[in-house]
Structures are given as structure tokens and as C-alpha cells.
Amino acid sequence: MNSTSERTETLQPEPARALGSLLDVPVPDFEDGAGLPLLWHWIYLLERPAQSDLGPDGHPLRGTVAAFPGGTRRRMWAGGRVRTDGPLVCGEPATKRSRVLSMKDKQGRTGPLTFILVEHQILQRGRVVIDEQQDIVYREPVSPDAQASASSEEGPVVEPGDGEWAIEVSPTLLFRFSALTYNAHRIHYDRDYARQVEGYPGLLTQGPLQAVAMAEAARAAGYAGDDARGERLHFEYRLTSPLFDHQGLVVSAAKEEDGALATAVRDNYGRRTATGTLRPADH
Numbered sequence: 001m002n003s004t005s006e007r008t009e010t011l012q013p014e015p016a017r018a019l020g021s022l023l024d025v026p027v028p029d030f031e032d033g034a035g036l037p038l039l040w041h042w043i044y045l046l047e048r049p050a051q052s053d054l055g056p057d058g059h060p061l062r063g064t065v066a067a068f069p070g071g072t073r074r075r076m077w078a079g080g081r082v083r084t085d086g087p088l089v090c091g092e093p094a095t096k097r098s099r100v101l102s103m104k105d106k107q108g109r110t111g112p113l114t115f116i117l118v119e120h121q122i123l124q125r126g127r128v129v130i131d132e133q134q135d136i137v138y139r140e141p142v143s144p145d146a147q148a149s150a151s152s153e154e155g156p157v158v159e160p161g162d163g164e165w166a167i168e169v170s171p172t173l174l175f176r177f178s179a180l181t182y183n184a185h186r187i188h189y190d191r192d193y194a195r196q197v198e199g200y201p202g203l204l205t206q207g208p209l210q211a212v213a214m215a216e217a218a219r220a221a222g223y224a225g226d227d228a229r230g231e232r233l234h235f236e237y238r239l240t241s242p243l244f245d246h247q248g249l250v251v252s253a254a255k256e257e258d259g260a261l262a263t264a265v266r267d268n269y270g271r272r273t274a275t276g277t278l279r280p281a282d283h
Contacts, residue, residue, distance in 0.1 A: 005065050007045050008095040015043045015180060022176050025216050035087025038215040038235060041122055041130050042208055045096035046182045058184035065098045066116045066136050073138040077207040079238035080134040083281050094124040111140035158270040160250050165217055167249040169205055174245060177209050202244035210274040211237045214263035217253035218278050223261050237276035243267055
């Protein structure tokens with residue numbers, strides 16, 4: 001496991017335009033100095049491990065921060081916190097510094113768990129613009145039969161209500177998002193592998209895709225602006241349950257009494273799979 005890494009590159013607008021096309025959402029006017037919307041930094045400054053460093057599931061065993069050696073553990077992105085301090089703009093260099101803050105072993109219901117806390121800071125013009133922590137969990141494999149049984153329960157369809165945004169989840173959507181984020185994990189695009197090896201009932205919808213969807217719902221509601229001022233924001237999110245491609249994705253954002261914005265993702269049957277809270281960073 002690499003405990004630290006640093007990468008610098010000039011941010012180009014093309015990846016952002018690709019993400020905008022993928023989700024069919026507005027792309028900021030970069031020519032006029034607009035910054036990247038909340039969480040769009042996830043398609044920049046990416047770790048790119050060698051093919052020989054990937055495990056049989058497509059996830060890195062070596063060469064990246066928080067890569068867990070050995071090919072048996074399953075990696076899950078459990079949640080995180082992102083604080084912004086001004087706009088991250090295209091056309092200029094930016095530096096991403098990553099490090100492992102902690103690693104803890106615990107015993108879960110299905111076996112041993114390893115919790116890894118990773119910090120990422122993105123600097124531009126000599127100051128930190130993005131300050132982020134990610135919660136990563138590695139667990140032992142669950143038997144395919146038990147996994148499929150626990151993940152396939154569904155009920156009556158709950159139609160999207162006022163203020164909800166339904167995203168059509170397809171294999172092409174998941175594949176293109178994995179390509180944008182340089183994520184080779186096979187559970188997102190290889191249905192045979194997902195079913196036969198990991199025991200999932202379908203392709204797994206990426207946790208980061210759910211988080212970006214929540215951030216976009218917030219942007220549509222008037223939060224997380226992408227103008228040149230760059231609002232100072234704090235976004236905390238948690239991925240609470242697996243979401244599969246055939247279950248759909250419905251995202252919502254609702255203002256709370258304290259002025260924060262509560263975001264959530266559910267499937268077509270009303271089962272919640274992710275939650276988030278967005279508020280000004282000063283709070």
C-alpha cells in the first residue's frame with residue numbers, strides 16, 4: 001500500500017464536458033472563469049495503476065493510495081466528507097496530495113473488516129481548494145448465494161415525486177462513468193463476473209455516481225454553485241446499501257430547517273441507498 005502520493009496536471013475542460021453529457025446536466029462556462037461543480041474533481045488528477053497491478057476483480061492491488069494487498073478482500077467506498085474553499089478552475093495546473101490517515105481492523109458479521117481513512121487535498125494557485133476525506137472498507141467475500149438473496153428483495157414501484165430526479169441506469173451509463181473515473185472494478189460493467197463470482201443480482205451502481213447525483217440535485221436546487229466566486233461548502237455523504245442497475249436511481253434534495261440541504265438516493269422501490277448533507281463550510 002502506498003501511504004502517500006502527489007500528482008499535478010493542468011485541468012482541461014473535456015472531462016467535465018463528458019460528465020455533463022453523461023448525466024445530461026449543465027456544464028459551467030469555463031471560458032468565463034466558472035469553477036467545477038461540487039464533486040466534479042473526481043474525474044481529475046486520477047491514479048492510473050499499471051495493468052499488472054490490478055487484481056482479478058479489476059481493482060488495484062498495488063500502486064495506489066489505499067490499495068489493499070492480496071486478492072481476496074472486497075473494496076467498498078462507504079462515504080466521505082468534502083470541503084470546498086473557492087472555485088477549482090480549468091485551464092490551470094492543480095496538485096492533488098493524498099495520504100492514508102488511519103487503518104483499523106474490526107470484526108464484522110461476515111468476517112474481518114479493514115477501515116481505511118484517506119485524505120485528499122487539491123491545491124490551485126498555492127492554496128487548498130478541495131479538502132476531502134474518504135472512508136474505504138475492505139471485507140471478506142460473502143458467498144454468492146447469500147449475497148444474491150440479501151440483495152434481491154424488491155417491492156412495488158414508487159414513482160418519482162415532486163422534486164425527485166430519476167436517472168436511467170444502464171450498463172452503458174455505468175461503463176462510461178467507470179471510464180471517466182478510471183475505475184476498472186468489474187462489478188460495474190462485467191455482469192457475468194458480478195453475478196457468478198461476487199454473487200450480485202446485477203451490475204453495481206457506483207457509490208461515487210450516487211454521490212455526484214446528490215450533488216447535482218443540490219446544484220439544481222440552487223446550492224453548490226459553479227460560478228467564479230466558488231461557494232465554500234461542506235458535503236458529507238454516506239453509502240448505506242448496494243444499488244444495482246435494474247433497480248434504478250432516484251435522487252432528491254430538500255432544504256432543512258437549519259438551512260442545510262438533505263440529499264438522498266433511493267431505488268425504484270423506495271429503498272434508500274445513499275444520504276448526504278450539504279451546508280455552507282462555515283457551519
